[in-house]
Each structure stands twice: as C-alpha cells, then as structure tokens.
Amino acid sequence: MPDESKIERDRIEKRRFRIKDIDQLKLVDDVFNEYTLKALYEIMNRRIVLEVYGPIAQGKEAKVIWGKDYDGKDLALKVYYTLANRFVNRNPYIIGDRRFSGKPSNPFKLASMWCRKEFRNMKRAYEAGVLVPRPIAFYSNILVMEFIGEEGVPAPLLKDVPPDDVQAAYIDVILNVEKAFIIGKLIHADLSEYNILNWNNKLYIIDWGSAVDSSHPNFMDLLYRDVRNINRFFSKLGASVVDEGKITEALIKRSKGSYIVSDGRVIVDGKDLLGYLSIN
Ligand SMILES: Nc1ncnc2c1ncn2[C@@H]1O[C@H](COP(=O)(O)OP(=O)(O)O)[C@@H](O)[C@H]1O
Ligand SMILES: [Mg+2]
Known part of the structure; x- marks a missing residue:
C-alpha cells in the first residue's frame, strides 16, 4: 500500500517554488518573463504572497498559480499573458466601456489593464455580495485572490461537477x-x-x-x-x-x-x- 499522504506531500513539494528559486520560475514556466517576475517580486515584497507553487490551471488569457500568504492561507494568482496576440480578440469588450477609454500601447500595458479591470470588477461583485473569490491585490499583470479549493487542488468547474440540487x-x-x-x-x-x-x-x-x-x-x-x-x-x-x-x-x-x-x-x-x- 503506498502511503497516500506521503505521495500527496511529495506532489505538493514538487509544485512548490521557494522564494530563493524565484529566478528559476522563468525556466520552468514561460508565463514568467522578466516583466511578470518583477511583478511577482513586488507582490512578495509587499508581503501579500509568501510562497508560490506550480500552475494549477491554464485559461485563454491567463495562467493561474497556487500560492500561500503569511498566515498559510491558499491563494490563487492569476497571471495574465503578456503576448500581444492573445488579447487581440478581446478588444471589442473594452470598446464601449467608459472606464477604459484609453488605448493601451503595448502588450505589457494591455495585460496590466486587463488585470486591473478584472480586479475592479471582482471587487465590485464581491462588495455587492456576489459569491466570488475574494479579490486581494493586483500588481502589473498579476491578480491575487482567494483560492477556491484545497491544498492546491482547485474546485472543479460547474461543467464537470454539477450541483446536487x-x-x-x-x-x-x-x-x-x-x-x-x-x-x-x-x-x-x-x-x-x-x-x-x-x-x-x-x-x-x-x-x-x-x-x-x-x-x-x-x-x-x-x-x-x-x-x-x-x-x-x-x-x-x-x-x-x-x-x-x-x-x-x-x-x-x-x-x-x-x-x-x-x-x-x-x-x-x-x-x-x-x-x-x-x-x-
Ligand atoms: N480563485 C480561484 N481558485 C481556484 N481556481 C481558480 C481560481 N480562479 C481561477 N481558477 C482556475 O483557473 C482557471 C482559469 O481561470 P479564469 O479566471 O477562468 O481564466 P481565463 O480567463 O483564462 O479563462 C479556472 O477555470 C479555474 O480552474
Ligand atoms: Mg475562464
């Protein structure tokens, strides 16, 4: 019988990146370019995030990474891609929203703008009492929010696990x-x-x-x-x-x-x- 808790611990350990290894992030995951690493340093310097682990999900506009705060609470870090082409078809959404009338000039700014936009929207939804992960902070293209799930395993999507009632x-x-x-x-x-x-x-x-x-x-x-x-x-x-x-x-x-x-x-x-x- 394999020791399941040991396997689980090893699995978590493998996905864990200690702060001293932060520069290696860019070797293990292409989402961590210089711009994103700088943002991560900043977020860690502000003591919003203590440790970063591996990616837990990959979406169409971002990678979501598991982290922990200084109280040991799980965090989700949504890292927006900074590649220009990923955002091209998203422009129509921003046009017509009076909050975003300026035109972003480069892919980094565009990613940061999406990040800021999502953070503000989430905050508004959260304050309105909508059930959303609690938004915690953002910097450049990284949004930090409450992690929904357990020990780095995100809650399933509704499409995969329907509710009981x-x-x-x-x-x-x-x-x-x-x-x-x-x-x-x-x-x-x-x-x-x-x-x-x-x-x-x-x-x-x-x-x-x-x-x-x-x-x-x-x-x-x-x-x-x-x-x-x-x-x-x-x-x-x-x-x-x-x-x-x-x-x-x-x-x-x-x-x-x-x-x-x-x-x-x-x-x-x-x-x-x-x-x-x-x-x-
Ligand atoms: N707060 C969170 N806690 C746990 N998992 C999350 C959280 N936010 C996002 N995820 C995971 O990351 C995936 C991508 O996030 P999402 O915000 O939908 O990005 P995209 O715009 O790229 O689709 C989700 O499908 C989900 O599996
Ligand atoms: Mg999505």
Whole structure:
C-alpha cells in the first residue's frame, strides 16, 4: 500500500517554488518573463504572497498559480499573458466601456489593464455580495485572490461537477446575476458553466475580466446572453428554468427602482426576484 499522504506531500513539494528559486520560475514556466517576475517580486515584497507553487490551471488569457500568504492561507494568482496576440480578440469588450477609454500601447500595458479591470470588477461583485473569490491585490499583470479549493487542488468547474440540487443552484446563480447587476451595476458578459466553480455545492463565479458596467451600450444583449447560457446549462440538467427574456426584462425593470437588501436578497417594491417572477 503506498502511503497516500506521503505521495500527496511529495506532489505538493514538487509544485512548490521557494522564494530563493524565484529566478528559476522563468525556466520552468514561460508565463514568467522578466516583466511578470518583477511583478511577482513586488507582490512578495509587499508581503501579500509568501510562497508560490506550480500552475494549477491554464485559461485563454491567463495562467493561474497556487500560492500561500503569511498566515498559510491558499491563494490563487492569476497571471495574465503578456503576448500581444492573445488579447487581440478581446478588444471589442473594452470598446464601449467608459472606464477604459484609453488605448493601451503595448502588450505589457494591455495585460496590466486587463488585470486591473478584472480586479475592479471582482471587487465590485464581491462588495455587492456576489459569491466570488475574494479579490486581494493586483500588481502589473498579476491578480491575487482567494483560492477556491484545497491544498492546491482547485474546485472543479460547474461543467464537470454539477450541483446536487440543480434547482436550488439555478436560482442561486440567477440571484447572483441580479446582485451583480442591481447592486454592483455589473454584467459578467462571459457567464457559463466554464466560469463557475463548484466548491461543495457553493457556486463561485470567476473570470470577471470581460464584465461591463451597466452603462455599456450593449448591456441588454450581454445580460440576456449570460442568462441564456445559464438557462441552457441548467435546463440540460433537468432544472425548470424561467424564460431568459422574462428574466432579463425583470432585471432591467427592477434596476430602475430603488432596492434594499434583506437576508442577502435584493428587494424592490417589497419583492425579491422570485416573488416578482411569481416563483415559489
Ligand atoms: N480563485 C480561484 N481558485 C481556484 N481556481 C481558480 C481560481 N480562479 C481561477 N481558477 C482556475 O483557473 C482557471 C482559469 O481561470 P479564469 O479566471 O477562468 O481564466 P481565463 O480567463 O483564462 O479563462 C479556472 O477555470 C479555474 O480552474
Ligand atoms: Mg475562464
């Protein structure tokens, strides 16, 4: 019988990079170019991060690395690629968002801009009470956030591990979309089962880089598309879903009134979204 805890320890040890080895990061992983290493040094000097381990996931715009803070808490470091070509098709999202009117001139600046944009969006979502990993800090092209998972093993994506109670999870995601929109004035704009982590049936919405302010000229289409993606996924799992047009319309109408938050729910004219839609 192999000693499983030893295997686990070895596995973690292999992925661990001690601070003195930081320069070797660029040899083991191409995401660590000089620019990124400088950012990592800065983040470590500020004592936001104590140790960095290996990459845990690779997305279309970033690599996500596991780290630990000075209290031994796990962190996720999202390192944005600094290659110009990776960002070309993302430009349309930024056009029309009044917060990002300047044109970035080089790939490093562009990566940093995405990083800053995602951090700000996450902060807004987090403060609105949306279930997202807690954003902690950012510097250049590195975003530091709460790690969702355990000992360097990230929580699975919703697409791979469906929740136990699909109906409750569906409602939960829709109510989070409402909080982001009405309280945070934010539309995720890339919402799907690929950007939701299922951690013991708690659904964390991640990847806020493309999110737009509700003043965006296309906000209605983007909101509709997010809801449609969620509807498509959950109806496949057998949940009974409310028509995406109806939900989008309800959200827009409700966003025009004034709201209070009670028990974590957005209340407009005495009703939460479920009451408004006559569900339950
Ligand atoms: N806070 C986090 N905790 C654990 N894993 C994470 C976290 N954030 C991202 N990940 C992992 O990294 C992957 C890529 O992150 P994401 O933000 O979706 O980047 P991309 O824009 O490249 O798709 C995710 O699918 C997930 O597996
Ligand atoms: Mg993603």
